[in-house]
Amino acid sequence: MSEAIVEPALSLRAAEPGDAAACQRLSKAVSWPHRAEDCALAIRLGRGIVATLDGTIVATAMSWPYGDSHATLGMIIVDPGHQGAGIGKRLMQALFAEVAGRSLLLNATVAGRPLYEKTGFVPCGGVHQHQGVVPAVPAPALNQSERLRAGSPADLALLAGLDTAASGLPRDKVLAALLEYGESVVLEREGVAVGFSILRRFGRGFAIGPVIADDIASARLLTAHWLHSKQGEFVRIDLLAGAGLDGFLVEYGLACVGVVETMVRGDKPVPAGPSKIYAIINQALG
Known part of the structure; x- marks a missing residue:
């Protein structure tokens, strides 16, 4: 009898200053330009969540509250090798719990827009890079x-x-x-x-x-x-x-x-x- 394959469990935890290098690695994997220093500043200023598999960070998501009424969301990245497994949805649910009661703003890439639409976001403008x-x-x-x-x-x-x-x-x-x-x-x-x-x-x-x-x-x-x-x-x-x-x-x-x-x-x-x-x-x- 062959042994059953046990899939590693996905864990979510708060982002920490020491996660900046892992966040930069994910950023590079999706062709974003952040340095580790840029990721460290983002973590310092907001509230981040990371998803880990076997101790390795495979996804990130962050929020930056502005007062009691609003927050922005960003740095929502899932390692390309783990996309399509529902990790992004779990991260969004965790972010929503973190910023409950606030209106939320984000800037969506073409790839990310379907997920955001499914979670209640609607277009309200744009940004030219x-x-x-x-x-x-x-x-x-x-x-x-x-x-x-x-x-x-x-x-x-x-x-x-x-x-x-x-x-x-x-x-x-x-x-x-x-x-x-x-x-x-x-x-x-x-x-x-x-x-x-x-x-x-x-x-x-x-x-x-x-x-x-x-x-x-x-x-x-x-x-x-x-x-x-x-x-x-x-x-x-x-x-x-x-x-x-x-x-x-x-x-x-x-x-x-x-x-x-x-x-x-x-x-x-x-x-x-x-x-x-x-x-x-x-x-x-x-």
Whole structure:
């Protein structure tokens, strides 16, 4: 009599800082660009769940709560060798339990959209991923009433106010980490801050985001500042669909290489304005 084959049991547990390398391995397996450092920051800022088989991490999913009403979901990855076995569905159920009572937002790839639709998500927008090696870009031209200055962690309350007005969400914790981890620039007009942007290392080079501004001209200034400073470097920026910066970025060497669909389960946040989001932090954090 032949022995029965015992399939290994799938286990779910909370993500830990030491899981960053495994998360990066999964990211690479699905052709995402995250470094281990990028995964570590995502774990630090949110609540992650990993699925293991025989002690090996084969899937991840993360959430980032913003206040009591909303959360974003991301880093939802199943190892290609284990896809189709229902692991993604189990992870989503675990995430829903983790963020119960909140409306949920995510950015869906073509491959992930069917799963999200089955769990109650509906389209509500999109994101255009632009990237490339930056050519020669002129310094932004300011008028007499405008000033670009370096930001710092001491600007957190100021920038969080602009960000909340643009996003409708309290994202202070994430912004605090980005201000420490990256560089920021603030646009002032007649002495009043009207926008800001943040640059940090990410993936193959650098990422710009968020870009928060009162109008598209301000958004271009805040973006051009970083492009001018990073000539010859690989830069990525994720624009909100309809933001109006696509042509501007293509002109300066950052082609659109992908489009994802923003989806919501529940209510979208309601921004108060007048500041707006032109580029998001990234596709996971929103």
